[in-house]
Amino acid sequence: MAARALIHVPKTAKKGEVIELRAMISHRMETGQRQGVNGEAIPRDIINRLTCTYEGVEVFSAELFPAVSANPFVSFYTVAVQSGVIVFTWIDDAGAKQVATAEITVS
């Protein structure tokens, strides 16, 4: 799974500030409900999990089902506790992982 991932993490934040994180990845999120040109079923192929870690601690995760749109977008919040790395990991049905990272400076 080599897809284009877009993440939005503020570069700086004050300690204790609640910040919004946004993540989107290009993926067709094939539902498994559709049929191809010859009537054969197109197999399901979706991203089923997104996790977010902040300096190694998991602060958020989501389980995705086929009802999530293509190019899945998720936004959520976290508390800026310390400067460090925020890592987003997407996992698809085949078990392939895609990672995107961002650094945040907390003052």
Place this chain on the structure above:
Amino acid sequence: MAPREMTATLPAVRISRRSFVAGSAAGLFIMSLPRIAVARPSLDEALVGFSGGKPINDGRVKLDIPPLLENGNAVSVTVDVESPMTISDHVRRIAIFNEHNPQADVIVFNLGPRTGRARVATRIRLATSQTVVAIAELTDGTFWSSRASVIVTLAACIEE
């Protein structure tokens, strides 16, 4: 005259009237099954499955979704839950369920005290006009939900 000759030349496969009727009925039943062999749980069954049978209260959850959609392929949904988000009192999970898609589940968010604010957003697919429910599980073990009915003029899931 002609039918009699035909019966004479056909191989002797004897099907009783009863088995023919039973066989036709079975065939019709199989043909009438939807493409997904396993029937999806109803919206309420899905909610009970999420809450583990605990009562689900109205309130504390705000589900923001457009009431009328031209296209069900990417519907913006925001769920906001009233919670202080402290270590002892926060939202554990937020889930979205639908009424008429092929599968009841949409997405489950796992939150914690470090989430800071119990507000999540995503984009979902809706197969048809239906009810969408957001449900939240708090640390005290209570469940809160909010539902919205959505009119969709162009379905997702089947069309491109």
